[in-house]
Amino acid sequence: MNDLSKARATWLEVGEEAEAQRIDNYLLRILKGVPKSHVYRVLRSGEVRVNSGRIKPEYRLKAGDRIRVPPIRIAEKKEPVARSLGLPVVHEDDALIVIDKPSGVAVHGGSGVSFGVIESLRAERPQAKLLELAHRLDRDTSGLLIVAKKRSALVELHRMLREGEVEKIYVALAKGAPARREFEIRESLHKYVTSQGERRVAVREDGKSAATRVKVLKAGESFCLLELRLLTGRTHQIRVHLAHAGHPVLGDDKYGDFPLNRQLKVKRLMLHAASLSFKHPLTGAALAFKAAIPPEMKSVIQDKLP
Numbered sequence: 001m002n003d004l005s006k007a008r009a010t011w012l013e014v015g016e017e018a019e020a021q022r023i024d025n026y027l028l029r030i031l032k033g034v035p036k037s038h039v040y041r042v043l044r045s046g047e048v049r050v051n052s053g054r055i056k057p058e059y060r061l062k063a064g065d066r067i068r069v070p071p072i073r074i075a076e077k078k079e080p081v082a083r084s085l086g087l088p089v090v091h092e093d094d095a096l097i098v099i100d101k102p103s104g105v106a107v108h109g110g111s112g113v114s115f116g117v118i119e120s121l122r123a124e125r126p127q128a129k130l131l132e133l134a135h136r137l138d139r140d141t142s143g144l145l146i147v148a149k150k151r152s153a154l155v156e157l158h159r160m161l162r163e164g165e166v167e168k169i170y171v172a173l174a175k176g177a178p179a180r181r182e183f184e185i186r187e188s189l190h191k192y193v194t195s196q197g198e199r200r201v202a203v204r205e206d207g208k209s210a211a212t213r214v215k216v217l218k219a220g221e222s223f224c225l226l227e228l229r230l231l232t233g234r235t236h237q238i239r240v241h242l243a244h245a246g247h248p249v250l251g252d253d254k255y256g257d258f259p260l261n262r263q264l265k266v267k268r269l270m271l272h273a274a275s276l277s278f279k280h281p282l283t284g285a286a287l288a289f290k291a292a293i294p295p296e297m298k299s300v301i302q303d304k305l306p
Helices: 023-030 036-044 117-124 151-162 237-244 258-264 295-304
Strands: 010-013 066-069 089-092 096-101 142-148 167-175 182-186 189-193 199-203 211-219 223-230 271-279 286-290
Touching: 023 036, 023 066, 089 286, 096 117, 117 142, 142 151, 167 237, 167 295, 182 237, 189 237, 199 237, 211 237, 223 237
Parallel strands: 142 271
Antiparallel strands: 010 066, 089 096, 096 142, 167 223, 167 271, 182 211, 189 199, 211 223, 271 286
């Protein structure tokens, strides 16, 4: 066992990066390896104090707060060491970073992945007070991803994403050719776990409402290049909506046409987050970014849609 606090309480001062974060989430972040149940036990027992007073787990921190953390013993655990992935930075300022994520790179560690985008950035920038994902991209989807550098920016970006104030445009190479040049798919989506423990999404009436706007950019007899605008932000939304509409994304190993994928020998998911536009979360300035279609995806598009 490793006694991190040497049998003494630790005092921490809250910086700007943790402004407005709940005390329970703050402790879960800094006390890695401590069971969630134990964190809540010391909170509810009053062993954790803020400015010498008892607080509830939902208390939101303020810059300058002083937190008393009691001695907590945790099992020593070797964590995989994250390394720099040299990710392309499209934009960076004091509040956020926009990354052009390659296909095959997870946004964070877990589910068999030692580390991803966020761990890589933290390894590159050990001096950074805060680096948190504002949203997510599937591991096999390439393209634009926003990372917040300030808590205030993260909170505002989450609000903007919830309220549809961030325009996200994707391109996908899919099976078949839609009859209409432009249309919307509005099908409710339900998340579930398979018998093998894998998370999946399916169209279901009692699911959460979801809407995807589709525009056909190019179409051949067997394949089409689509522009997709997310009007909601559900897990695997584009992939499930297109599969349900009869136009699965090529290379999709969860919802795709598996025999066709084997026949074509497609090596990646043909889905790319190509464009982002939104107002800066702190200054309100208009921001717009584009990420070119990666060469390995572009070559397949040119081959299937000459």
